[in-house]
Amino acid sequence: MDASQASYQIIDDLLxxxxxxxxxxxxxxxxxxxxSGVFREHGISNIDQLVCLLDLPMRTPGKPELAQQVVEALLNNETYFYRDKPTFDxxxxxxxxxxxERREHSKRISIWCAGCSTGQEVHSIAMIFADMADRWKDWTIDILGTDVSHRAINAARNGVYSQFEVQRGLGVAQMLTHFDETSQGWQVVEETRAMSRFQQHNVLSDPPSRHKFDLVLCRNVLLYFDQANRERAFSRLHSAMADDGFLMLGAGETVVGQTRAFMPSPKRASIYEATPSPHETPLLATG
Incomplete structure (x- = not known):
């Protein structure tokens, strides 16, 4: 293995x-x-030099840890409002x-968006509720967005987006209804932002809340996991959900042949339901 290959392996292990x-x-x-941005900031030009720097203590006040900078730069934060519109419909x-209907007695709905990136998915869900404010006026709507990226979570929490970002997936009427134009950009209105909260969290860690979620979205996150970590993630998601909750994955993802914890929800695209005893349920066939 040459130097660059060894360096790639070190970066892969870190990620x-x-x-x-x-x-x-x-x-x-x-x-x-x-x-490239990390290279410029630290005055280096290639991955081998970066790996050498990773072995040095980084104690510059006010600067994020180099390893975290590297990880955040490598994460795929591709997202936009109402991504895959049929899904949101x-x-x-x-x-x-x-x-x-199932929560009519408690009048509370809890939703978790795992791997929420810069928050467009979370705010899109909040807008669904905001568009029917009278229907939900006596309800508690709690939408939690989590991501491993500290930078992405800060952006999601601020809820400020560029003209380009708000035009991806939103019509003019939605922009005017759900956003205020500010000097920094387009900000999600306070009433809509109030339904959502954000925190840094790894889907492989223990669930981010002791309260069970009625709906969990984990879209296009598990694509980058190997089989062992994917099974571990499914187990974590299962433990975070209500027994009658729903899991939504990305259009190119499935539980089939991947986990015992979930099964496809009949006649629903990309929607899965928790199995009552995942350790006793056989893996679904892939054929």
Whole structure:
């Protein structure tokens, strides 16, 4: 293994240790580009020099730890409002009404968006509720967004987006209804932001709340995990959910052949339901 290969392996080990993700061969081509800002800040030009710096103590006041800078630069924070619109139509027309019927006695709905990146997914869900404010006026709507990236969570919590970001997935009427134009950009209005909270969290860690979630979204997160970490993540998600809760994955993801913890929800795309005894349920066939 040459120096660069060894350096890539060290970066891959760091990424897995911090996030559970791996640098697959298909992702390695973009590593240098993703780390270009880190290279510039530290006056280096390649990954071998970066790995040498990682062995040195970084104690500059006010600067984030270099290892965390590297990890955050490598994370895929691609997201936008109402990403995969049919998915959000299904939430508004089917999943949320079903949950509401089951929670009529408590008048509380808890939702967790794992791997929420810069918050567009969380705010999109909040807008679904805000569009029917009278329907939910006596309810507690709690939407939690989590991500391993401290930088992404800060952006999500601020809820301020550029013109380009708000135009991805939103119509003009939605922009004017749910956002205030500020000197920094377009900010989600306070009433909508009040339904959401954000915290840094790794999906491989213990659930972020003792309260069980009625709906968990974990879309396009597990794609970057190996099988062992994927099974571990499914177990964590299962333990965080109500027995009758729903899990939503990305369009290119599935539980089939991956875990005993969930099974596909009949006639619902990308929606899965928790199995009552995941350790006793056989893995679903992949064929």
């Amino acid at each position: 897995e240790a911090r996030t559970g993700q791996h640098l697959s061969e298909s992702r390695r081509w973009r590593v240098a580009t993703a780390l 299904q939430l508004a027309d089917d999943i949320i009404p079903t949950i509401a």
